[in-house]
Every structure is written in C-alpha cells, then in structure tokens.
Amino acid sequence: MKPKRVWRRKRAIPIRIPPHIPFLLPFAFLVTLFFFVPVVLNILLAFTDMDFAMHWNFVGLKNYFRFFTDRIIPKVLLNTVIYVTATLAINVGLGLVLGILSTYYVPENVGLLFRAIWLLPRMTPPVVYALLWLWVLDPTEYGLLNMLIGQNVNWTMQHPLGVVIIVNGMVGASFGMIIFSAAIKSIPRDYIMAAQVDGASNWQIVRRIIIPLLRWPLMFVTSWQTLSLLTSYEYILLVTDGGPFYKSEVWSLYAYHTAFSHQLYGYGAAIAMVLVIVAIVVTMIMLKIFGFRRLMELAGGG
C-alpha cells in the first residue's frame, strides 16, 4: 500500500504585524510629511543665514546670538506677554460668563440662538472678520465707532495692542463658551435641584457647584488658548500688521515678518524656534499647575 502521502502544511513563518499598525501607517506618513519634516527643516534653517538668494549657508548659532541682541525683541516679548494674558482673560472669562449665561440663566432655545450668534465670527473667514473690524475702527468720520462717539479717533494707531486684544478676544471667547456650556449641561440636574431645595441663590449655585465642576474644561481651554495665542497672528497681521512701528508686533508675527517680509528666512526660523521652546515650557508648567496627570488617571479608569 502506497503510503498515503501526508500533506504537511509548510509552516508559514508568521510575520507578526501588530493589528494596529496598518491603521496607523497612513497617519504616520502624513504626520511625518507635514509635521516632522517641516520641524526638521525649520531646525536646520535656523542655523543658516538664508535670505532672498535661498542659499543654505550654515552659520552656527549666529541667528540665536542675534536674537538676544535684537533691540526689537524686548518690545516684542512684552507685547506678547500683554497680548496673551489679556486675550486669554477675555477668552476664558468671557467664555465662562457666556457659557453660564446661555445654559443656566436663559431658556434652552434662547441660549442656542445666543450661542449661534457668538459663533458667527468663528465661522466667518478671518479676512472678512478683520475687514469688518477695520470698518468699525476706520480713523475717518465714516468709521462706525467714530460715528458713535462723534469724534475722529485713530484707533489702530493710538491703541494698537488694545485693538488686537479685543479683536482676538471677541472671536476667541466663542471657543470657551461652547466647551463650558457643553460641560455645564453634563452636570446632573439633581445637584442643582438639591441646592435649590436647600435655598441656594443662583450665584451660590454658580460658585459652589458649576465652577468647581468645570475645573477640567477650564484647564483645557486655558492651556489650549495659551498655545494658540502664542503661535497665531493672522488677525493681528490683518488689522494692524504689527504696527505702528512694532507697537502691536507679537512674537509669532515678528518671526513671520522677519522671514517673509524681510526675507531673512534663517533668522525668522531661529525666532520661531525660540518660541517653540518657550511654548513647550509654558505648556509643561500649566499642566503641572492644573494637575494634568490626575485628569488622565480619572479618565483612564479611576
């Protein structure tokens, strides 16, 4: 009897690709291409004196030395601190007030309409939003604000930093408003009702129940907005362009102007690099203060 041939399955060498890798690959590719490569390029660029000619001349730390001796830098840093602090106060403070007002104090549908109106500037293209402000602030008698107060004030020249703070604050507050109102809605009504039964006033409910329960959203909005204010400049560019004479120039805009208006790409990259380092440090400090680790523990299964 012919022995029955036993087909032995050749043992395949298993290529063990963890199942999540194929899912991650496209994103890893995109992140590498659009985030990692530009970061590396920027780091390299900051060591060159590249200008309009676009030559990769490596000059060591020259750009960084120049950063610390640039006479405009102290002014720009001070502007940045004032701008970020004041705008953040408006963004978080006004956002909180709007969030509480539109969810706790007024009926649901009125609150919805109110929030939709506040969201309009966020849905408007920045150029249109900035243009509207320029019309409001026009220095002639045709400016809306000047018409209202009955005299000609050149707002963007006399109060450039104030103007950019308000312009950014108004558009930024809607972000906090949305996050806070969603968080307030998720507070169980029982707490509020129980407090009302105990005779708590509205103010006491806000102070003792709502705000303490908004701790994590507050942390999130504050750190998120700090970072985005440090690095964004489009409204300032459109409304005052940093002027007059650097009075409303902030750090990120100075990097932009240096690189793209003055065509000093190397120095511009170095200014941006220092900003990145500062932003990282600020974020770490904030996460430490707010106890970010505890938040993650709670979410993870605590």
Added chain:
Amino acid sequence: MNRWCVGFLIAAMLGFAGLAAETVEITAWASGSPVDATRCLNLYLAGGYLENELDAEGAALGIDVTCQYTHVEDWAAYMRRFRLAFEAGQAPWIFAAGHELIGELADAGLIIPLDEYYEKYWDKYELGDLYQPLIEACKYQGKLYGFPQDTEARPVYFRKDVLRKLGWSEEEIEALPEKVLKGEFTLDDMIAVAKEAVEKGLVEWGIYHRPSPGGYFHMITMAFGGILQDPETGKLVLDKNAILKNLQFHARLVAEGVTPAAMTQTSWRSIHKAVVEGKVLFWFGGTWHWAEWQRVAYHGELGTLPEEYEWENLGFMLVPAAEKGGKPVTQSHPFVYVVTKQAENPELAFRLIALTAKPDLVAKHALGSGHLSIRKTNTAEYTSWKFGNAVTYMLDYTTTIPNHARWSVYHRAVYDAIQAVETGAMSPEEALAWLEDKLTKELGDELIVKG
C-alpha cells in the same frame, strides 16, 4: 478689468499663434500702478514686430506672448511670489521690476547678464539713442542685467486753488517752481505755507507723503545732502547726519500739524482722494499720478479728473532745497525688464524687450501712464505732450537709489525708522541709534557708517 483685457489678448494671440508653423511662447510678468498696464501691452505689440522681423530673416517662427499684469502695492510680497515661482520652475522669461532690484535678483542667480545681446543688437535697435544713465542703472557688478522700460520724476504737487485762497496771485503761483529751482523756496518755507493753510482751515492737512516703503524716503535724505552708496566700493552708506535731518524733518511735519502721525497707515486711495479733492496742499507724488488721476476715479464728485482741471488746480515743482540757495532734488526710478535664468531662448526675450523701446511704443506707455521717454528721438505725439515737456527739466536734478543685493534691508529699515518717528514711538535720535544698530548687524561689511 485689466486681467480680463489681458486674458482676452492672450486668447487672441493664441488664436493667431495657431496659424504659424512653429510658435515660441514668451512669458512675462509686469507690474505697477493701475495705469502701467502698457508694460504688458507693449510686450504684446513688440511680439508682432518681432514676428515680422523673424519673417524677414526667413525664420518662420510665431511669437506668442503671455504677460501677467499685477497692480502691486506690496513689493516685498510680489518679489516673494516671483522667488517662489522661480523655485517651482515656473518663472516667466521676462520680469519687469524697479532697477534697484537687479542687485538682489542677480545675486540670487535668478537673472542673466545681457551684455552680449546689447553688443549684438546695439545698431539694429539703435540703442545708442537711449538715455545712457538709464542703461547704467541696469548695471550690477560691471554687467548689464536689465533693459530700460521707463523713467519718471517725483515732483511735489501743490494745489493752486488753495494758494489762491491764501492770497497768492496767479504770477506768484506760476513762479513757485522757478523759486524752488533757484533754491529760494525751501523745505522750511513749504512747511510754513502748509501750516498757514491748515490753520486757516483751507485744507485738512498741509503735506502728504507716500504710506509705504519707497524711493521718496531716500530722496529726502539726499535733499539733506546725504548719499546712499559709496561710489568707489559700491557699499551702502548710512549717512548719519543726513538721515538724522531726514528723521527730524518728518518729526517736525507731525509736530507742526501739517502731516498726520498716521501717514504711514493711510491707504493710497484716501491719499489720492484727499489730493484730488484739494483737502491737502502739498503731495510728494510722481509724474505717473498725473495720468492716474485722469484714469482712476478718486474724486468724489468729478470721478476721473479732466486734464484741464489738473492744469487749473494742480501745480508741480521739484522737492525744495533744505537750505536757502541749496539745490532742489527729485528722484527717478527707472523701471527695467530683466531676463530670467528660466528663459529658454534669452536672445528672443532680449529682442522682444528691445523692441518695446521703439518710439511709438515708448510714447504709448509714456502718455498713458505719465512716465517719461527713455530715448532721445521721439514721435511727434510725445514731443507735443504738454505735461511731459513741462516736467522733463526735472531730470537734470534727479537722483536714483542704489543697485545693491541687500538694498531691500536698508530700504525697509529707513522706512521703519521714519514711521517710528512720525508715530511718536521714538525720537529722531533714538530712531537713528536703532537704525544704525540694525543695519550694522544685518549688513555687516556691506555698510559704511558715515558721520
């Protein structure tokens, strides 16, 4: 509007080009104020001439010109666009720019020297008839990188109607340019008259100047006897005495209440509107504005200005001398065509731009845009042009800005310093110290500090 016209012309040229056996596409970018579109249109017309020439030479070659015209207000942004287009391999063959940008463009290796073509076509295109200083303005490090397109003068315009209201007689008004020429009417006198007009409520402001970086700011340095470039080494010069006087002059304009502190934040449109409506007495303008006011509706009631209205109400003079008996100045800013490194056939590109210097095309551009001719022999139309004849004498007092690879750094910094002084952010002395610090750091060996 212009874009549509250009688009239509491109379509028309493409239609014609289809008929020719072999076609060469020559691309170009040109720019300027709204009335300078002839910088593009003349290239199309020259394309026709070039085709005829090639026909006569027996080369059956169609010339298809594609030119993009941009009304530029921000030159830094426009240059960046050109730079990026070049990087992407999409630069045009021909680029029209201010002559002072040659240094920067040549240094970055974006444009090619044209000396051999100048030599080859000198007689054929009668290039000896061009004003030689204009060709000189195309020179960088001993080589010719550009071909003159136009030139102009920058006069100070004054409102005759306002001077009449101030009690000046017709003779006094007509004699003003002459007094400036002799150095009898100085910058101080100009401020005094402007102040009087403001105080009497005849105008809102006495003196306006341009709101963006431009040659004007250096012209004032030169009016105070300063220099911008060392003639021997070609290095840029920070003439501290003259620049300080320039800064003090602008601080004084604001302090005397004749110029708004926010001058540099005023839009071009509202400046032109104020000038044509007589709300400002003196305007540091350019000859091309004469044409611009006739073609762009700045006046609230009249819209575009009829030329008779201009002759009736607007006068023009050189920039007054800084001191009695001193020399008045003006500035020319020759515009040039350059040929980029990405031009596939540089010789054809050169021939095309050289043909735009034909008298009929030169006249067409000059009359249409308020610029002056680049050549000595001109058409009858040009020689009988009243405004052109009235301002040509200014070329004897003209100055130019330097051709230097780092010019734009210097250019921008001086503007920033003047803005700082006018808006009160710095005193003239502080602004000068800032300027010196900035320029010595950024330009290093390429800067000579004088005084």
